[in-house]
Amino acid sequence: MVLPQLYRTWHWRQDHLELFDLSTALQKNNTDFYAWLGVEPTATTAEISKAHRQLVLKLHPETSAEPAEKFEITNKVAYMLRTPQLRSVYNDILQQGHLPFFKGVFYYYTRYKLVCMGILICVAVTLLDYLKAWEKYFTEKITIEQFILNAKSMAQKMSAKHASAKTHKSFIDLGDRTLNCEITEAKEIFILNEKNERVPLTVAHILPMPSIWDTLLMRIPKKYMFP
Template sequence: MRVFFLLACLAALVTAVAAWTKEDHEIFDLVSAIEASEGKGTTFYSWLGVPSTASTSEIAKAYRKKSIQLHPDKNKGLKKAHERFARLGVVSSILRNTEGRKRYDFFYKNGVPKWRGTGYYYSRFRPGLGTVFVFLVVLSSILQYFIQRLNHKRDIERVDWVIQQARSAAWGTRLVPVEGQRKVKVNLGGGPRLDGDGNLVAGRMVEMVVDGDGVYIPDADGNLDLVDKSAAVPPSLARTWFVALVAKFFRKIVRSKPPSSPGAVPSEDNESDDASATASDVPSSGATTAQEEGGARPRGARAAAVMAGGRRRKAPKKRQS
């Protein structure tokens, strides 16, 4: 019902916008320009100094008087004097025309519409290339984020369904827990189907192990990988294309910088450099080298740090008994 009401409102709005003619848009332009130049609330009649019931001859007389005041020759050095004078001529033409004055009187009494269609505002605000690029980046990033949310929700539902199927195969349809491990096969590829030769083929059957409340998938090494919701990747703005691209570019710039050795003291001459290098190469009894004090990290420690950082850990594994 709400959708139907919204569509009806949009249809009525489109009809109203389509009913506005080129002359109506010209009136809208003049109303906005006069209020911006002469003050808010200024109308065609108040600018000419005549009432809304003035006759055509009274409007023509007021126009001649006003045009003398606003003539560019009498307003030299005044900004936008030519624009005001030209605008006055258009206003006079509309009010002295029967149909034009009828259209203006309608908006004069009922008010100029605030929403005037996309084309009206586009004629005043023409977005540049930068504005369009920013708009597309923001719009595409928001859409990608919502797609991530939908995929995350779908993955969680899929994991719940797999766990439910495994427990149902191990415990029965009543889902009464049974102690100990039970190996089951779960169909993850839908129901049975016919292949190209017309043979009945079962769906994708996956072997699983149900141990208590946990559901596991055995791997090639005999370990059990826990099936839980942590496998579903949550949505993140950092994984949208633009943020990921900026982060990748930033990391590339950081890596391209030459490494600096902290704590290095510049030598006075080449002989002192050679001497210090020779002294560091020959270990002495009871002395600690720069690497032992933390100057350079051992290879094993560096490898452990790389494995620990930045990567999503796998689901906890359980050794099959």
């Protein structure tokens, strides 16, 4: 259901967006396009044109005391009902009982430009931060993989004095942090996590993969909403 709706919004023109605005305005007055012209929803184009001509004569600003806005609305309503594509969209609105949930990016951008610009900037900053996190991850991953190979190689070359012990405790200096580790009698290396649990010395246990929730703009609401 979502993809077909997005596909439809891609083809909507300015006329469609004006239709949504006009439909919303008339709904507030508990009326619709057909009731405004005084025709049935099944009216033909000829019947709509006839009703339009009769109504504009009554509402023309030069001969009527009615607000000029009513004259403009009448012209717009008639135009939309005489245009097959617009009438089809409007009939769908009447059938569903509400406007489309998503009216297209252009609709929201033209009406809430500052809000949309703010959202786009936030998305761009978040994606940039996320990409930088992945770049840092792959750079550190190469370093840590080499470090693990060296650590395992050194464990295999442990002196007989150290090897005589069932478990040898040491530490691994990663530059920005130090990990406590244990080297077993079988020359296997384990690190101690924050819960003091023994886990194998692997990249996954040392370097977590980047998450979109760890980007700057995501950390701010996360900090205050989920302390």
